[in-house]
Amino acid sequence: MQHTLARPAKPGWLRELIAVWGFAQRNYFLTKRYFWWDFVWLVYSIGNALSIGFIGVAAQQGAGSGKDFTTFLLIGTLIWSYLSMIFDILSETVSWERWEGTIEYTFMSPASRATHLLGTSLYAVVYGIVRMVVMLGIISLFFDLHLSNANYLAALVVLIICSFSLVGFGMVTAVMPLLSPEKGQQVTMIFGAALLLVSGIYYPISVLPGWMQVLAKVSPVYYALEGIRDAMLDGKGVMSLWTDIWPLLIMGVIFPPLGIWIFRQGERFAKKTGRLKRSG
Amino acid sequence: MSNHATVTVSDTQDAINLTHVVKRFKKKRHEYSTALNSVSLQLRRGEVFGILGPNGSGKSTLVRVISTLIIPDGGDVRVFGLDVVQNPREVQRHINRVSVEASFFKKLSSMENLIYGAKLYGVTDRESKPMIKAILSDIGFDYKRVNEPMEHLSRGMQQKIALARALLTSPMLMLLDEPTTGLDPRSKKDVQRLVRKIHDEHDSSILLCTHDMDEAEELCDRIGIMVNGNIIALDTPQALKERYQQDGQLPSLEDAFMAATGQSMEEIETAELQRQENEKEKAGVS
Ligand SMILES: Nc1ncnc2c1ncn2[C@@H]1O[C@H](COP(=O)(O)OP(=O)(O)O)[C@@H](O)[C@H]1O
Numbered sequence: 277m278q279h280t281l282a283r284p285a286k287p288g289w290l291r292e293l294i295a296v297w298g299f300a301q302r303n304y305f306l307t308k309r310y311f312w313w314d315f316v317w318l319v320y321s322i323g324n325a326l327s328i329g330f331i332g333v334a335a336q337q338g339a340g341s342g343k344d345f346t347t348f349l350l351i352g353t354l355i356w357s358y359l360s361m362i363f364d365i366l367s368e369t370v371s372w373e374r375w376e377g378t379i380e381y382t383f384m385s386p387a388s389r390a391t392h393l394l395g396t397s398l399y400a401v402v403y404g405i406v407r408m409v410v411m412l413g414i415i416s417l418f419f420d421l422h423l424s425n426a427n428y429l430a431a432l433v434v435l436i437i438c439s440f441s442l443v444g445f446g447m448v449t450a451v452m453p454l455l456s457p458e459k460g461q462q463v464t465m466i467f468g469a470a471l472l473l474v475s476g477i478y479y480p481i482s483v484l485p486g487w488m489q490v491l492a493k494v495s496p497v498y499y500a501l502e503g504i505r506d507a508m509l510d511g512k513g514v515m516s517l518w519t520d521i522w523p524l525l526i527m528g529v530i531f532p533p534l535g536i537w538i539f540r541q542g543e544r545f546a547k548k549t550g551r552l553k554r555s556g
Numbered sequence: 557m558s559n560h561a562t563v564t565v566s567d568t569q570d571a572i573n574l575t576h577v578v579k580r581f582k583k584k585r586h587e588y589s590t591a592l593n594s595v596s597l598q599l600r601r602g603e604v605f606g607i608l609g610p611n612g613s614g615k616s617t618l619v620r621v622i623s624t625l626i627i628p629d630g631g632d633v634r635v636f637g638l639d640v641v642q643n644p645r646e647v648q649r650h651i652n653r654v655s656v657e658a659s660f661f662k663k664l665s666s667m668e669n670l671i672y673g674a675k676l677y678g679v680t681d682r683e684s685k686p687m688i689k690a691i692l693s694d695i696g697f698d699y700k701r702v703n704e705p706m707e708h709l710s711r712g713m714q715q716k717i718a719l720a721r722a723l724l725t726s727p728m729l730m731l732l733d734e735p736t737t738g739l740d741p742r743s744k745k746d747v748q749r750l751v752r753k754i755h756d757e758h759d760s761s762i763l764l765c766t767h768d769m770d771e772a773e774e775l776c777d778r779i780g781i782m783v784n785g786n787i788i789a790l791d792t793p794q795a796l797k798e799r800y801q802q803d804g805q806l807p808s809l810e811d812a813f814m815a816a817t818g819q820s821m822e823e824i825e826t827a828e829l830q831r832q833e834n835e836k837e838k839a840g841v842s
């Protein structure tokens with residue numbers, strides 16, 4: 277006698293329905309397990325949605341006041357793709373080498389941490405600029421960009437000065453995987469999304485709520501965008517961009533050494549607790 | 557030797573000098589595992605010193621402490637007389653390491669990995685490239701494959717590249733952490749031959765961690781037997797065997813190990829695995 281056969285047979289549609297429930301439930305279990313990752317993705321998506329909303333507001337208000345909004349937007353995209361790449365390359369220095377398994381060899385070499393991070397930054401800046409030039413070239417085939425006045429040199433100067441601050445931010449986020457492997461990446465993502473939202477990449481910050489405008493004023497990306505847009509759209513020179521350049525200079529002098537200092541603290545903590553790498 | 561009076565290596569110092577080195581790792585709140593429990597040893601200049609111990613006995617932790625990757629909780633760690641915690645940078649210049657897993661950028665080629673590794677020690681391409689060629693032909697590495705991504709190479713070949721990486725920086729002290737574990741017998745022999753050669757020709761001091769009895773006996777001038785973070789016996793292979801000899805018969809190193817620890821290497825490793833499993837089960841209950 278076989279029990280399985282004796283059981284009253286469920287109709288086919290019901291068995292399918294139970295399986296549907298099985299799949300749904302499994303994914304719910306996973307969401308629960310990865311709660312913080314889902315949370316981070318949610319925050320990230322909200323950030324994106326908000327920035328699209330603010331683009332809408334800016335468009336209605338006639339952003340760029342007479343200037344070409346398309347050019348305004350595309351400059352923002354280019355600058356952000358460059359700056360976020362610098363930030364990402366730096367912030368992945370540790371997690372990437374950990375994944376490859378080379379981190380201990382890098383950390384036991386006599387090259388100092390400043391050397392390590394500055395070498396990484398040097399590459400990021402050069403690569404980023406080349407990439408941006410290529411992007412600008414291709415994008416300008418599609419749109420009638422209003423760049424006849426553009427002062428490229430002044431824009432480049434502002435961009436490079438701003439890179440220092442992003443390098444500093446990247447150093448701070450780079451060390452976080454040494455403290456907590458998962459949380460580190462999560463904080464990095466949220467930080468990137470916040471920077472994108474408040475810095476006025478796709479809209480003038482006047483469309484933001486007051487408290488966000490305050491945050492913008494401490495973001496180096498805000499000053500970079502202001503300066504570069506003035507240089508590209510109005511052809512302003514380095515001297516007349518001084519109001520944007522001096523905050524960038526101050527932040528550029530403070531953030532990288534601060535970043536290295538925080539990195540060293542994290543490294544020391546990791547060496548004390550054995551978190552550099554586990555295995556072997 | 558040099559004009560930096562305070563922080564340079566001196567000829568008269570031991571290669572490694574450990575006194576009562578302690579390292580604990582936090583497992584949970586108020587719960588620690590002791591990886592090194594008051595370890596003391598001297599590795600003389602030019603010596604090949606073996607650490608023989610089962611998995612989990614603390615060998616890798618010892619290597620990491622010496623190579624500045626783990627800061628000890630207590631005790632004194634000196635490399636050529638330099639305090640590892642106080643002068644990590646100076647110590648780093650004189651050491652290099654080969655570990656179980658060949659840690660490379662797998663998508664990059666051997667050549668790319670090697671010239672990168674050398675630069676971190678201030679060695680330029682012009683200096684490193686001829687050395688790479690010489691070292692690789694010496695090891696029996698097929699030079700034609702030097703530009704292939706490393707993930708295409710066998711474990712044995714990767715391990716040879718790992719040795720080459722260490723050799724490029726001309727270290728006075730080589731830390732070898734189970735360099736032959738998991739290699740096929742042929743590669744194993746190749747790597748062992750290379751280790752002997754490094755010692756003979758480059759006059760390096762070598763710390764070799766292994767759980768291979770034959771390897772330890774064949775390569776090492778002296779051996780420390782390590783169990784549970786303690787060095788429980790330390791002597792030349794010959795003297796270790798003599799110490800535990802019975803009725804005039806010289807035991808094998810394996811038997812000497814058993815006599816010293818009361819268990820075979822396998823028994824200790826099985827017990828350690830069992831302990832870890834139990835821990836997981838207990839964690840589930842509480
Ligand atoms: N980074 C670390 N964090 C926590 N525990 C560790 C760490 N490294 C080693 N341990 C623990 O210390 C003990 C010794 O490990 P290890 O030094 O790797 O031994 P071996 O190399 O002889 O196998 C083990 O119990 C291991 O679980």
Ligand SMILES: [Mg+2]
Binds near residue numbers: 556616733734
């Ligand atoms: Mg080990």
